[in-house]
Structure formats: C-alpha cells, structure tokens
Amino acid sequence: MLDELGGMRYMSKKVNRSVAWLFGLIAVFFGVLLITSNTTNAQAATTNEYIIDNRIQPVAIQYREGTFSDWFGYENGVGKPEGVVVHETADYGATAENEVSYFNREWPNMQSYVHAFVDNNAIINIHSTDYGVWGAGPTANAKYVQVELCETHSQDAFARSIANDAYYVAAKLIQYGLPAVPGQTILSHNQVSKMYGEITHTDPTGFFASMGYSMDQFNDLVVTYYNNLKNFGGVYRDGGSNTNAGSNNNTPAANVLRVNNPNGAYVPIMALRSDGTFARVTNRALMNNTDWQTDKTTEVSGVTYRRVATNEWVATTYVV
Structure with missing residues (x-):
C-alpha cells in the first residue's frame, strides 16, 4: 500500500491511516524494547543487592x-x-x-x-x-x-x-x-x-x-x-561463618574440619617433609571459620595434624 501514489482522497486517507498505524506499531515495539531493557538493567542492579539484603x-x-x-x-x-x-x-x-x-x-x-x-x-x-x-x-x-x-x-x-x-x-x-x-x-x-x-x-x-x-x-x-x-572473617562485615554444604546448621560432617585461629586472621598450614618433620607453608593459609575435608592424621613432636590437601596439614589446635 505504501508504494502506491494514487491521487484519490480515499487512497490518501487510507495511506495516512496505514502510516499512522505503522508508526504506532513501531512506537509500541520500541516501547517494549525499552521496558525490556530497563527490566534487564534493574535485574543487573539488584542481583547483588538481593544477595546482600537477604x-x-x-x-x-x-x-x-x-x-x-x-x-x-x-x-x-x-x-x-x-x-x-x-x-x-x-x-x-x-x-x-x-x-x-x-x-x-x-x-x-x-x-x-x-x-x-x-x-x-x-x-x-x-x-x-x-x-x-x-x-x-x-x-x-x-x-x-x-x-x-x-x-x-x-x-x-x-x-x-x-x-x-x-x-x-x-x-x-x-x-x-x-x-x-x-x-x-x-x-x-x-x-x-x-x-x-x-x-x-x-x-x-x-x-x-x-x-x-x-x-x-x-x-x-x-x-x-x-x-x-x-x-x-566472613562474607559480611559482621563476620559469621558459612554453613556446611547440605546442612541447615553450623556442624561440619564427620570428615570435615572447621578451622579458626583466634589469635590471627588466618590459620597456618604445614607441609610434611620427607624426613617426617613439618615446614610452614608461607605463601597461603586457610581462612578463619571455613570447613575443610580431611582424610589423614599424623603426630609430630607431640602435635596432632590433620591433612586438608595433598600435602597441606593443619594442627588440631586450630580445629573448632
């Protein structure tokens, strides 16, 4: 219809109505896009807020x-x-x-x-x-x-x-x-x-x-x-520990240790050397109030250690 150039008033009015209808449709279309875009932006702004607020x-x-x-x-x-x-x-x-x-x-x-x-x-x-x-x-x-x-x-x-x-x-x-x-x-x-x-x-x-x-x-x-x-010591500024996965309380499973250093920001970890002694690991540590799976226990110089990674051990004095 829009490619016709007939001079009759009827055709002109029909073309005008068609044009008006088309522009109205375009306006609605872009309005939907705008609404969708704003909704998406609102979601992007609220996901982290939802986490924090709740x-x-x-x-x-x-x-x-x-x-x-x-x-x-x-x-x-x-x-x-x-x-x-x-x-x-x-x-x-x-x-x-x-x-x-x-x-x-x-x-x-x-x-x-x-x-x-x-x-x-x-x-x-x-x-x-x-x-x-x-x-x-x-x-x-x-x-x-x-x-x-x-x-x-x-x-x-x-x-x-x-x-x-x-x-x-x-x-x-x-x-x-x-x-x-x-x-x-x-x-x-x-x-x-x-x-x-x-x-x-x-x-x-x-x-x-x-x-x-x-x-x-x-x-x-x-x-x-x-x-x-x-x-x-937690994901919020007032601290707080994270619950054990799959649990509704703060009690770790039997093979999971919760560790905490009441005198410091981190829990030190040790590496077992070939001569049977331990050396302090200096480039990493465990966070306070976190849970770690353990599978072995050993005792060196009167201190009991639990294994939490391939060759990373934590003294039981730090186990909650």
Missing part, C-alpha cells in the same frame, strides 16, 4: 577427590596458580552433583576437567587446586584454578549460585595469597579465550546476560567477599 550465606566447599588422573603443576609450580577462571556449564537444569558425576565418568572421552562445580545448593571441589586441569586451553590450564557455574533460572536460585561461586573464587584467591584483581586474577572463560586465542568459548557472558547480570557485577561481589573474609 544475607545469603554461601555454603561451605566440599572437597572430594575425583577421577582426573593427570597430575601436573602450574607453570610456576605445584600450589602456585595465578588466579581463577569462571566457567558456565550451559547445561540447563543440571546440578553440581549431576556435573560431578558426568565429568568423573566422561572426562577421558571429553578431554576436559575442572576443579569445582557450583550451584545454588553446593560447592563441590573434585581436584586439588594445587594442580592444573583441562578446561580453558593449554596456556590458561597452566595458570588458573577453574570453576564451573551450573545454570539456575529463578532469581533466588541464581542469586544463591552466584553467592556460592563468588565465595569459591574469593576463598581460592585468599588460600593462595593472590590479590582480587578483575581481569588478572578473576577471569571469565570468555576473557581467557580472547587473551590467549586458543579456544573460542564465551561463557559465562551469555548466561549472565540472560539473567540480567554481568561479569563486572560478579567481580564486584568477589572483591566484596574477598575483603570481608580477610578483614572480618
């Missing part, structure tokens, strides 16, 4: 040894990662437990493995973060701890999964004595893809955007948790 407490990290059998140190040595890479599973509805089972079974076929999986209910670490994994290309694998965030799609579940993920990242940075620097020690899979050019993955950018969230917002939460954990 005082969502991250769950404790569960440590389980997985089936990954390629034990290799980072480029700077065993126990010397340079930061944490954040992934997203792109597996709608799969939980951390689902992903752990799948990766433990299929990693030889997939040629892929990460250190941990996180959802709204659990943080499950399945390979010692003292050693690298296969998740982000050869260069990044030799540098970073790697964690996968599971997809959750309600506001509350997403917020809880984000809180758990940010806590894991902050905890690992503190464990290894690293600063919390977005783009340097806190990276997305998308960022390392661009940095090293060895892979083309863009997660978790797309999933974050679908939930009205961004990597910048996630970085803000990690830095907040990092500073509060170091300065106040």
Whole structure:
C-alpha cells in the first residue's frame, strides 16, 4: 500500500491511516524494547543487592577427590596458580552433583576437567587446586584454578549460585595469597579465550546476560567477599561463618574440619617433609571459620595434624 501514489482522497486517507498505524506499531515495539531493557538493567542492579539484603550465606566447599588422573603443576609450580577462571556449564537444569558425576565418568572421552562445580545448593571441589586441569586451553590450564557455574533460572536460585561461586573464587584467591584483581586474577572463560586465542568459548557472558547480570557485577561481589573474609572473617562485615554444604546448621560432617585461629586472621598450614618433620607453608593459609575435608592424621613432636590437601596439614589446635 505504501508504494502506491494514487491521487484519490480515499487512497490518501487510507495511506495516512496505514502510516499512522505503522508508526504506532513501531512506537509500541520500541516501547517494549525499552521496558525490556530497563527490566534487564534493574535485574543487573539488584542481583547483588538481593544477595546482600537477604544475607545469603554461601555454603561451605566440599572437597572430594575425583577421577582426573593427570597430575601436573602450574607453570610456576605445584600450589602456585595465578588466579581463577569462571566457567558456565550451559547445561540447563543440571546440578553440581549431576556435573560431578558426568565429568568423573566422561572426562577421558571429553578431554576436559575442572576443579569445582557450583550451584545454588553446593560447592563441590573434585581436584586439588594445587594442580592444573583441562578446561580453558593449554596456556590458561597452566595458570588458573577453574570453576564451573551450573545454570539456575529463578532469581533466588541464581542469586544463591552466584553467592556460592563468588565465595569459591574469593576463598581460592585468599588460600593462595593472590590479590582480587578483575581481569588478572578473576577471569571469565570468555576473557581467557580472547587473551590467549586458543579456544573460542564465551561463557559465562551469555548466561549472565540472560539473567540480567554481568561479569563486572560478579567481580564486584568477589572483591566484596574477598575483603570481608580477610578483614572480618566472613562474607559480611559482621563476620559469621558459612554453613556446611547440605546442612541447615553450623556442624561440619564427620570428615570435615572447621578451622579458626583466634589469635590471627588466618590459620597456618604445614607441609610434611620427607624426613617426617613439618615446614610452614608461607605463601597461603586457610581462612578463619571455613570447613575443610580431611582424610589423614599424623603426630609430630607431640602435635596432632590433620591433612586438608595433598600435602597441606593443619594442627588440631586450630580445629573448632
């Protein structure tokens, strides 16, 4: 109709009505876009606020040894990662437990493995973060701890999964004595893809955007948790410990230790030397009021130690 140039008044009026209708439709269309955009921006502004306002407490990290059998140190040595890479599973509805089972079974076929999986209910670490994994290309694998965030799609579940993920990242940075620097020690899979050019993955950018969230917002939460954990002993400024995963109270499971140093900001860890003596680990420590899985006990010079990592031990004097 709009390409007709007839001079009759009827045609002219019909064209005018059609034009008016079209512009009205365009106005409504852009109005919907504006509303959608504003809603997305509002969500992005409120996810972290939702976490803080509801005082969502991250769950404790569960440590389980997985089936990954390629034990290799980072480029700077065993126990010397340079930061944490954040992934997203792109597996709608799969939980951390689902992903752990799948990766433990299929990693030889997939040629892929990460250190941990996180959802709204659990943080499950399945390979010692003292050693690298296969998740982000050869260069990044030799540098970073790697964690996968599971997809959750309600506001509350997403917020809880984000809180758990940010806590894991902050905890690992503190464990290894690293600063919390977005783009340097806190990276997305998308960022390392661009940095090293060895892979083309863009997660978790797309999933974050679908939930009205961004990597910048996630970085803000990690830095907040990092500073509060170091300065106040918990993710909030008034301190407070994190509950054990899967529990509604503060009592760790039988094979989990809760550690605290009442006289300092961190709990020291020791390395067992070949001569049977211990040496203080100087480049990392355990955060106060955190839970650690343990599997062995030994006694040296009258002090009992519990193992919390491949060769990291904590004196039972620090066990709550």
